[in-house]
Amino acid sequence: MGTIRQARLQDARAIGRIEVDTWRSTYAGMLPDRVLLAMSEQRQTASWAGFLRHRAGDVWVAQQPRPEGGEARLVGFGNCGPQREGGFGYAGEVYTLYVAPEAQGQGFGRLLLLALFARLVHCGHRSALVWVVRANPSRFFYERLGGKLVLHRPVPVGGAPVESVAYGWKDLRAVIDREARSGAGGSSPRPG
Numbered sequence: 001m002g003t004i005r006q007a008r009l010q011d012a013r014a015i016g017r018i019e020v021d022t023w024r025s026t027y028a029g030m031l032p033d034r035v036l037l038a039m040s041e042q043r044q045t046a047s048w049a050g051f052l053r054h055r056a057g058d059v060w061v062a063q064q065p066r067p068e069g070g071e072a073r074l075v076g077f078g079n080c081g082p083q084r085e086g087g088f089g090y091a092g093e094v095y096t097l098y099v100a101p102e103a104q105g106q107g108f109g110r111l112l113l114l115a116l117f118a119r120l121v122h123c124g125h126r127s128a129l130v131w132v133v134r135a136n137p138s139r140f141f142y143e144r145l146g147g148k149l150v151l152h153r154p155v156p157v158g159g160a161p162v163e164s165v166a167y168g169w170k171d172l173r174a175v176i177d178r179e180a181r182s183g184a185g186g187s188s189p190r191p192g
Contacts, residue, residue: 002062002063002064002065002072002075002106002108003062003063003072004060004061004062004063004108004111004112004115005060005061005063006056006057006059006060006061007052007056007059007060007061007077008052008056009049009052009053009056011048011052011059011061011074011077012045012046012048012049012052013041013045014061014073014074015044015045015048015059015061015074015077016041016042016043016044016045016046016047016048017041017044017045018074018075018076018077018098018099018100019039019044019048019077019096019098020039020040020041020044021100021101022098022099022100022101023036023039023098024036024039025101026101026136026138027133027136030133030135030136030162031133031157031158031160031162032157032158032159032160034158035157035158038158051079055079055081057119058079058080058081058119059077059078059079060077060078060079060112060115060116060119061074061076061077061112062074062075062076062077062099062103062108062111062112063075064103064106064108075099075100075102075103075108076097076098076099076100076103076108076109076112077096077097077098077112078094078095078096078097078098078112078113078115078116079094079095079096079116080092080093080094080095080116080119080120080128081093081095081120081123082123082125083125083128083129088129088150088151088166088168089127089168090127090128090129090150090168090169090170091120091124091125091126091127091128092120092123092125092126092127092128092129092172093128093129093130093131094113094116094120094128094129094130097109097112097113097116097130099112104138109141110141110145110179113145114175114176114179116128117169117172117175117176118172118176120172121172121173121176125172126170126171126172126173127168127169127170127171127172128168128169128172129150129151129166129167129168129169130142130147130166130167131155131164131165131166132164132165132166132167133162133163133164134152134163134164134165135163139165139167142167143167145175145179146169146175146178147167147168147169148167148168148169149165149166149167150166150167150168151165151166151168152164152165152166
């Protein structure tokens with residue numbers, strides 16, 4: 001199994017690559033083709049580098065050891081912060097959570113989500129939500145971790161409305177504690 005840690009500026013390139021690869025493999029047929037084709041690792045890398053310069057503590061990465069040894073490679077990332085729109089009754093928000101297609105199903109998503117929840121709690125946010133494309137079958141991952149379907153609405157992506165849903169957790173500390181007791185979240189870090 002790999003590890004979860006706070007992102008560093010030098011992770012921006014790998015984060016950009018994972019974002020593009022994951023969007024293209026996950027959202028094909030769900031989002032307009034022009035949006036997926038227009039994505040660029042270079043643009044995403046620059047965007048993440050800017051974010052990491054200002055809010056590195058809110059970005060967490062999953063890394064997996066290489067079988068041949070050497071430096072571990074990044075296989076996932078997520079970021080979080082205050083809820084962006086307000087009025088929904090949730091203080092925090094998970095903005096992104098992506099695991100590279102070849103690393104999915106290995107527990108990285110769960111560990112990343114728990115690290116993001118711990119970060120939100122550390123920053124004073126007791127509750128959180130995450131927006132997901134409704135057609136994305138991976139959205140049920142959030143339900144397995146206790147997320148409740150609380151909102152739905154179309155979100156414009158590339159000029160086209162894409163039906164999205166929000167999952168919410170009212171007590172992040174309870175989720176973290178429950179996962180730690182079950183042994184599922186035992187290796188997630190304590191963000192500070």
